[in-house]
Every structure is written in C-alpha cells, then in structure tokens.
C-alpha cells in the first residue's frame with residue numbers, strides 16, 4: 001500500500017480501535033491499601049519441589065527445616081537471585097509443631113527449626129531478603145497442622161513479632177462460604193493491625209469456586225495476590241491447563257489485576273524435572289505476560305546454568321515487573337494450535353508472546369499482522385521489535401501494516417517486545 005493510502009486507512013481505523021480499547025479497560029478495582037506488591041512479588045517457595053518431608057533423619061537435605069531455608073537464603077544472595085529481584089524466601093506448609101504452645105500460639109517444629117522463627121527471620125533479613133510463612137484459614141492446614149480458625153489475631157501478631165514479611169494463607173478445611181470469606185477478611189485486617197508490612201497471599205478464590213462465584217473486586221481489597229486454579233505440578237500438562245484456565249477466564253482476571261493485587265497462577269517449576277527446555281521458556285514467558293508473582297519452587301543447590309539464566313533473564317523480569325501493572329491476555333488462538341498473547345507495557349510498549357501448542361512435528365512458522373497488536377496501536381505508525389526469548393535479538397523496525405513471521409518450537413514460545421516509534425521519527429519506515 002502507498003504511504004498515503006496507509007495513512008488514510010489508519011485515520012479510519014484508529015478511532016474505532018481506540019473506542020474498543022476504552023470499552024475494554026474497565027475502571028481499576030480498589031486494591032488492598034498496604035502499599036505492598038506494587039509489582040508482582042518475586043521469590044522462592046518450598047512447596048512444589050520439597051512438599052512435606054518432616055523426617056530429617058530420612059532425608060536431611062530435603063526436609064522442611066531451618067537449614068534448608070538458610071541454605072536457600074545463602075544461595076539467593078551468592079548466586080545473584082536477590083539482585084535480579086527474587087526477594088521473598090517463603091516457607092509453605094509443614095513447618096509447624098503438631099500443637100500450639102501453652103499460650104495458644106503457633107510454634108515451629110522444635111527439631112526442624114531449633115533456633116525458632118524470629119532467628120530465622122533475622123538471618124533472612126541479614127541477607128537483604130524477606131521471609132514468607134504459611135497458615136490456613138480453617139482449623140487445619142492442608143497437610144493437617146494447626147489451622148488459624150479462631151486464632152486469626154493471635155497468629156497475625158505472632159507472625160509480626162517474628163518479623164515475617166509475607167503470609168500465604170491457604171483455604172483447606174473451610175467448609176462454608178462464611179468461614180472462608182470471613183476468615184480471609186479477618187486475617188487481612190489482623191495483619192494490617194499489627195502495623196508490620198506483611199504481603200498477604202490468598203487462596204480464597206480457588207476454594208470459593210466450588211461454593212459460589214468469587215467476587216474479585218472484594219478479594220482485591222483484602223489480598224495482595226490470590227490463587228485461582230489448581231496446584232501446579234512439575235509437568236507440561238499442568239502448565240498448559242493453568243494457561244488454558246487463565247485465558248478462558250481472562251476477561252474477569254485481567255480487569256482486576258494491577259499494582260497491589262495480582263492473579264497468582266502458582267509457582268515457577270523451571271529448573272526441576274518435568275518441563276522440556278521449550279516448556280520452561282513458555283512458563284517463564286507466559287508468567288511474565290500474566291503479571292504473575294514469580295515464586296520459584298526448585299532446588300537452588302542443583303539447577304542447570306540454562307534454567308538459572310532463564311529465571312534470571314532481566315528483560316523477561318522487566319516485562320513481569322512493568323510498572324503499569326496490566327495483565328496480558330490471549331488475543332487469538334488458531335486452528336493450528338498457535339496462540340498470540342499481548343501485554344500492554346508502560347510507554348506504549350507491548351510484550352507479545354507466540355505459543356506453539358502443537359505437540360507434533362518440529363518448529364512451525366507463524367505469520368501475523370502487526371496492525372492486530374494493541375488494538376491497532378502497538379506499532380502505529382511504526383515500532384521497533386526486540387526478540388527476548390528464546391534468545392535476545394533485534395528484529396528491527398516495522399510499520400503497522402507489515403507482517404511478522406517467526407518459527408516456534410512445539411510447546412515453546414517466542415517472546416517479543418514492541419516499542420512504539422512516533423510519527424515524526426517514522427517517516428523513513430512508512
């Protein structure tokens with residue numbers, strides 16, 4: 001098309017697309033006002049990789065103990081994790097003694113955490129990291145340890161007195177909506193009342209789903225991030241199901257996410273056993289697209305250099321942590337199994353992910369029209385495109401009516417970033 005024709009077409013299309021954009025961007029929901037999680041929290045969480053090994057004589061290197069967390073804290077610093085943003089070192093289920101103490105307080109298992117939680121928090125803080133802990137809204141945790149039901153205030157005070165910085169609050173054994181919803185709200189208020197900055201991670205919508213439709217506007221007022229879907233496993237089927245569930249419900253989910261409140265598709269399992277290299281790339285790219293908390297569950301003592309580099313990729317982390325805080329969404333899925341996702345970033349930039357969901361054959365070509373991106377605005381009139389994953393490379397300048405062709409491995413993803421070029425700078429390209 002001649003430059004004049006392109007400009008005329010743009011003049012007609014742009015107002016229509018801008019209106020569409022306006023209709024799509026609902027008023028942001030009010031977030032929990034604790035000033036935390038303005039970008040998705042990053043860190044490490046023990047559950048997927050270490051589960052609930054409580055017998056340290058059986059498995060001293062993998063049991064849930066202060067030693068494990070101290071080792072991870074050391075590595076988070078010495079191996080550069082902290083410096084790229086992984087800050088929260090989080091304990092999941094199975095840290096507790098089987099009963100509360102004489103004053104009704106939760107206590108760590110004395111054999112596995114002999115120094116106590118306040119000491120562990122001091123250690124973690126001395127490394128420039130923050131400590132996360134786990135409890136449950138019902139009368140037992142999912143693994144059967146003491147639950148917080150009836151003790152919300154006391155438990156919040158106990159965590160604050162230890163110097164805890166994040167609470168993952170699970171929803172097992174909450175059989176009624178009143179208990180579940182009431183419990184999550186009460187704990188949120190109790191944490192606030194302690195005066196300590198404690199990020200509040202909820203599983204409220206996941207457990208509410210079986211009882212009634214979760215009210216995300218309300219959830220965002222009480223929680224900093226929340227789990228919506230099943231526990232992640234170290235398997236492609238699990239990552240795939242999580243992505244499918246998220247794109248199916250993306251209208252509800254993306255309108256609610258933003259600074260202070262995030263949808264949590266669960267842990268990153270990169271660096272473990274179950275995902276191929278391309279699948280690891282897909283998890284990292286799509287968790288960045290979804291503005292997801294980046295909580296790794298892996299063994300930092302044994303991780304391949306490639307997985308480490310992927311998890312520490314600064315360009316991908318920058319997309320995840322983009323200050324605009326808009327969650328990405330799938331824009332198309334074609335009959336060949338290709339998915340095209342986009343995420344609006346600050347400054348008119350966009351992150352673009354092309355996922356090849358085919359599980360047969362080799363790399364396949366995918367060709368797409370740049371005018372489709374960002375409701376027609378991402379490359380309008382022109383943009384520069386940077387490939388970020390699987391490898392970093394500059395794909396050059398493009399105008400808004402051009403096509404881009406990429407090759408994507410089966411179950412893999414190409415992650416790109418478009419940067420808008422203003423009309424006055426784009427004359428040579430149009």
Ligand code: GAL
Pocket residue numbers: 047092093141142143170171172203231
């Ligand atoms: C599940 C939760 C997991 C993990 C586990 C611990 O309900 O979704 O992430 O915390 O409990 O028992």
